[in-house]
Amino acid sequence: MSTATAQTSKPRRRWSRQARHEAVSGWAFSLPFFLCFILVFIAPIVSAVRASLFKQQAAGGGLYGNAGGEGGKVDVFVGLENYVVAGTDPEFWKGVGRVMLFGIVQIPIMIGLALALALLLDSFLVRRKTVWRLGYFLPYAIPGLIAAIIWGYLYIPEVSPFADFFPNMEGNPFFLAPSIALWSMANMTTWTYTGYNMLIFLAALQAIPRDLYEAARIDGASGWKITTRIKIPMVSSAALLAVLLSIVGTIQLFNEPTILKKLTTWMPNTYTPMLMAYQTSTGLLTPSGTGPASAISILMALIAGVLAVAYFFAQRKVNQ
Amino acid sequence: MTVPFTRYLKTTALLSVAAVGLTACGGGSTPAATDTPAGSTQSPAAPAEKVEISYMHRLPDGKDMTKVADIVDRWNKENPNIQVTTTKFDGAASEMITRLDTDIAANNGPCLAQLGYGEVPEMFVKGLVMDVTAEAAKYQDQFGGAFGQMSVGGVTVGLPQDSGPLVYMYNEAEFKKLGLEVPTTSAEYADVAKKAAASGKYATVFLPDEAHYWLSGQAAGAGAVWYSAADDKWKVDTSDAGTASVASFWQGVLDDKSALVVKRWSEQWDKALAEGTIIGYTAAAWETGFALDSLDGTPFEGQWRVAQMPKFNDSDKTGPDGGSGVAVMKGCEHPAEAMQFNAWFNTQVDDLASQGLVPAATAVAKMPEKMERQFGGQDVMAELKIANERMSAEWSYIPGFSSVGPKMVEAASAAGAGSGKVADIFTVAKEASIASLKDAGLPVAEG
Numbered sequence: 179m180s181t182a183t184a185q186t187s188k189p190r191r192r193w194s195r196q197a198r199h200e201a202v203s204g205w206a207f208s209l210p211f212f213l214c215f216i217l218v219f220i221a222p223i224v225s226a227v228r229a230s231l232f233k234q235q236a237a238g239g240g241l242y243g244n245a246g247g248e249g250g251k252v253d254v255f256v257g258l259e260n261y262v263v264a265g266t267d268p269e270f271w272k273g274v275g276r277v278m279l280f281g282i283v284q285i286p287i288m289i290g291l292a293l294a295l296a297l298l299l300d301s302f303l304v305r306r307k308t309v310w311r312l313g314y315f316l317p318y319a320i321p322g323l324i325a326a327i328i329w330g331y332l333y334i335p336e337v338s339p340f341a342d343f344f345p346n347m348e349g350n351p352f353f354l355a356p357s358i359a360l361w362s363m364a365n366m367t368t369w370t371y372t373g374y375n376m377l378i379f380l381a382a383l384q385a386i387p388r389d390l391y392e393a394a395r396i397d398g399a400s401g402w403k404i405t406t407r408i409k410i411p412m413v414s415s416a417a418l419l420a421v422l423l424s425i426v427g428t429i430q431l432f433n434e435p436t437i438l439k440k441l442t443t444w445m446p447n448t449y450t451p452m453l454m455a456y457q458t459s460t461g462l463l464t465p466s467g468t469g470p471a472s473a474i475s476i477l478m479a480l481i482a483g484v485l486a487v488a489y490f491f492a493q494r495k496v497n498q
Numbered sequence: 499m500t501v502p503f504t505r506y507l508k509t510t511a512l513l514s515v516a517a518v519g520l521t522a523c524g525g526g527s528t529p530a531a532t533d534t535p536a537g538s539t540q541s542p543a544a545p546a547e548k549v550e551i552s553y554m555h556r557l558p559d560g561k562d563m564t565k566v567a568d569i570v571d572r573w574n575k576e577n578p579n580i581q582v583t584t585t586k587f588d589g590a591a592s593e594m595i596t597r598l599d600t601d602i603a604a605n606n607g608p609c610l611a612q613l614g615y616g617e618v619p620e621m622f623v624k625g626l627v628m629d630v631t632a633e634a635a636k637y638q639d640q641f642g643g644a645f646g647q648m649s650v651g652g653v654t655v656g657l658p659q660d661s662g663p664l665v666y667m668y669n670e671a672e673f674k675k676l677g678l679e680v681p682t683t684s685a686e687y688a689d690v691a692k693k694a695a696a697s698g699k700y701a702t703v704f705l706p707d708e709a710h711y712w713l714s715g716q717a718a719g720a721g722a723v724w725y726s727a728a729d730d731k732w733k734v735d736t737s738d739a740g741t742a743s744v745a746s747f748w749q750g751v752l753d754d755k756s757a758l759v760v761k762r763w764s765e766q767w768d769k770a771l772a773e774g775t776i777i778g779y780t781a782a783a784w785e786t787g788f789a790l791d792s793l794d795g796t797p798f799e800g801q802w803r804v805a806q807m808p809k810f811n812d813s814d815k816t817g818p819d820g821g822s823g824v825a826v827m828k829g830c831e832h833p834a835e836a837m838q839f840n841a842w843f844n845t846q847v848d849d850l851a852s853q854g855l856v857p858a859a860t861a862v863a864k865m866p867e868k869m870e871r872q873f874g875g876q877d878v879m880a881e882l883k884i885a886n887e888r889m890s891a892e893w894s895y896i897p898g899f900s901s902v903g904p905k906m907v908e909a910a911s912a913a914g915a916g917s918g919k920v921a922d923i924f925t926v927a928k929e930a931s932i933a934s935l936k937d938a939g940l941p942v943a944e945g
Contacts, residue, residue, distance in 0.1 A: 443707045447904045
């Protein structure tokens with residue numbers, strides 16, 4: 179029976195064996211990826227979601243929760259309580275507000291600068307492009323925390339070459355004053371990421387076929403016209419990517435406030451939501467523990483997701 | 499058919515391991531309960547087999563100090579059966595606790611770890627430290643009053659290492675030049691500060707970044723006991739007379755600008771000290787170990803002295819600002835040997851003094867050469883010993899004090915900048931303490 183069917187469908191069987199072979203090797207090749215993906219991406223998310231539903235409580239009764247025995251904290255299932263606590267905490271929303279304000283001001287400035295630099299490098303005005311490209315990109319290659327420390331020093335009058343010229347404000351050095359600090363951070367972020375975003379624009383610019391410019395020149399277009407009518411419209415999808423990445427990066431604002439916090443005393447542990455999540459997990463904020471910290475992180479992930487999707491649709495509508 | 503067989507094999511294997519375990523423990527406990535002290539205290543003090551102990555610390559290990567590794571090497575040579583390995587943790591205290599938390603949960607934690615006294619109750623509630631009450635009792639007479647700081651609710655978890663009573667540090671030469679007397683009461687302190695400020699110097703400094711331990715320590719010195727037990731519930735009270743006297747002193751010197759407001763750990767501080775703007779401040783005892791390092795080779799070298807904290811609220815006490823001990827961590831397999839090393843290490847007073855510590859052991863440490871030079875030959879250790887004896891014995895911290903600290907620092911920053919009041923710091927401390935206790939699921943008495 180089996181031999182008969184095998185004989186009748188011989189060509190198909192050979193094809194299917196090859197297909198199966200391909201499928202097997204395909205899966206074999208992608209298996210490491212999927213394993214790593216599950217291990218470093220899916221598993222932490224699952225574990226964070228699980229952790230966010232629990233709260234750490236003292237195990238026993240009494241002053242130290244030991245009730246005659248040794249101390250110890252137990253995980254108590256609390257459902258969505260951690261989300262409710264974080265979501266109704268005005269400090270959390272103040273942090274979200276700061277991050278939003280930061281993003282609304284900093285992202286357009288940075289993207290504008292990056293586009294301008296990319297256009298300059300792509301034009302025929304600049305020589306030794308590689309040097310400039312590398313130069314602008316270099317800040318991104320410096321680890322974020324190191325960059326934040328360097329900027330921190332530049333902001334303290336005692337060691338800074340320029341901060342001395344600015345007056346003290348609200349009892350703090352100018353750049354570290356409560357009303358200025360957010361923009362001191364924005365400056366650090368802009369310095370670090372402008373070169374990175376410039377590379378995205380530059381790649382998009384170089385993908386534009388050169389004969390378009392030639393045709394435009396023959397039609398009598400000036401360099402300015404070529405830039406505004408051809409180059410900028412053609413990199414709009416790159417802009418979409420750069421802005422989306424920036425929105426996600428802004429939500430994660432952590433290094434800069436962490437460093438500036440060490441230089442000031444007024445900055446609360448809830449200054450940005452990510453700082454709040456970290457301090458919650460290390461027990462420097464109440465409520466503390468992995469449960470509330472995970473809930474804050476997941477809430478921020480949701481907010482970032484909503485913002486990114488909203489921006490995506492808004493951008494598509496504008497382009498249509 | 500094969501499945502039940504392998505299961506049978508596994509069961510016998512487990513049983514035989516368990517049997518071996520049981521005999522090893524003398525039948526006193528089950529093998530799973532290796533972390534209970536009952537089984538471990540029975541192991542002999544000098545075991546025939548080699549025991550390995552790991553110890554995590556955050557001592558400075560700086561220049562001219564006897565390195566922790568060198569002290570431990572000496573122990574390892576003398577005690578071939580109890581070998582100790584040390585790890586220096588370079589992050590913040592809160593990060594070390596998180597690290598210990600995760601390591602111990604993964605059964606990978608060190609046997610001994612350095613903990614601040616304010617962190618001990620917290621670690622206990624988290625279940626990260628071991629009950630070594632019986633072991634610790636053997637060594638109690640080698641330690642002073644700080645022994646109690648390593649106990650939580652009647653359970654001792656380790657031995658004290660150093661203490662940080664608040665003292666007053668001042669520049670004697672500058673004081674003479676300005677005709678100032680060392681203050682002995684808060685009123686004199688305010689007066690001295692005012693006179694110094696009139697000549698552009700500061701005899702007192704308000705340190706917002708140290709507010710949590712620094713100001714609570716001053717309140718303790720003024721007789722305050724913020725945390726007490728009533729009917730097996732926590733009672734939090736920061737509205738006592740002692741705390742109020744601390745608040746009114748600082749509000750006074752801030753209002754008439756006779757206190758310099760500066761972060762203790764900042765470039766501004768270093769600059770003000772090096773320029774001689776700061777001529778006196780309320781310091782933790784352990785600061786004597788390194789605070790004046792930047793004055794070496796300057797005209798100010800050897801001019802500073804240590805005195806007792808001025809009396810606040812007529813209380814003849816001082817309070818704690820920092821200080822730490824070495825606790826036995828949950829999961830340590832040889833707590834008895836760990837405690838043997840712990841007692842030895844914490845009584846190496848000369849070595850510990852070289853690390854800038856004020857040892858909690860009763861043995862008086864020899865003055866390090868550096869300290870003798872920086873303090874113009876004053877017997878600083880003797881002065882600090884007096885401060886240690888004056889330390890408030892009633893004062894203790896709640897579990898979760900580390901989340902109270904940042905709130906106090908924020909409020910202190912506002913008070914220093916003039917946008918808040920010093921009294922707010924203590925109101926905030928009370929609110930944050932109650933919130934922290936409730937969050938941990940511990941009972942709080944209202945009112």
